[in-house]
Amino acid sequence: MNGCREFRQTIIRFFSGDLAENEEKLLNKHIRECGRCKKEFLFHKEMAFMLKNRPLSEAPESVIEKVLSLIPEKKLVYAKPYFNWRIILSISCVAVAWGIAVITIYFPPPLSFINIFVNKLILMIIKYLSLVKNPYFLIGVVAYSIVFSLSSIFFFWKTQVREAAFSRI
């Protein structure tokens, strides 16, 4: 009955869906010939059936209610990965603004320089606002960049707060 011992193992593997086609054929043939292995086969068949049909335990509704009460009704806007393009863009804008401000403090450009490089339309607007000739022009640039910095820090902070609110739940 040496062969039978091997077939006992094959039977278990059969019910784990783990047999090659030729193994399955051999097993089939053996079961038809051997009453004891057939019995074993039927035992495992029944066991597999019982395990497959083990009913799920029913969870009480309170399980869901408890969790749903913790989830905010409003859709959350999630912050994208830490370095998203908006953050990079606003940081570089601020850097450029500060750079211009600092450079113009130490190397005030002549008006003709501005004439060449600044768009005529902008120049017109600046002239209209009489800012170019105004000594407070630099102060304006600095003030503008401070506002820009604060607004980007605020934007950054807001996304972090959202993120934090999301992970705190």
Place this chain on the structure above:
Amino acid sequence: MLSEKELVEKLKSGDKRAFETLFIEYKDIVYTIVCRMIYNKNQIEDITSDILLKIYKNIRQFDERAKLSTWIYRVAYNHCVDYITKLKRNPLEAYKPLDAMFSLSSSSPNPEEASLKSEKDKVLYALVDSMPERYRMVINFYYLEETSYKDISEIMGIPIGTVKTYLFRAKVYLKKKMQEMGFYERM
């Protein structure tokens, strides 16, 4: 009905209704996983809620290329493993895996008399519940919604070969025990 892809999109956008749908679909199965892993019966509801909350909090970590059910089972399994590990550190709360067997043998002292099919089921399920955690959960996951070897290996974080070995040994063990209890004549 939403497709899984659409559902996942909604879940990732934080849609509360989508989470409700998901929870209704998975609550029994998560609850069952907890029941079959944790013996401390009065903790099961809380643990199930904690798992659902974890699913909500971590849904963005779910990779769409994977199966949602496998990911959920893994969250549930890992949460239970963490819970058991914590319990083991506290000897007063140490769990007793053989409880199920003890209560069973006292209610039906003579297995030969218990010829009802439902009794046989009960014995088998109690035997499964009395097995060591990893064997028990391999058997449970294998028969839970037809989970594949690959899925089980992902859920439990063990190699596929080990899953197969555990499943094989668990079945040998169950057969031996069922015979010892007189449900089958020795073959």
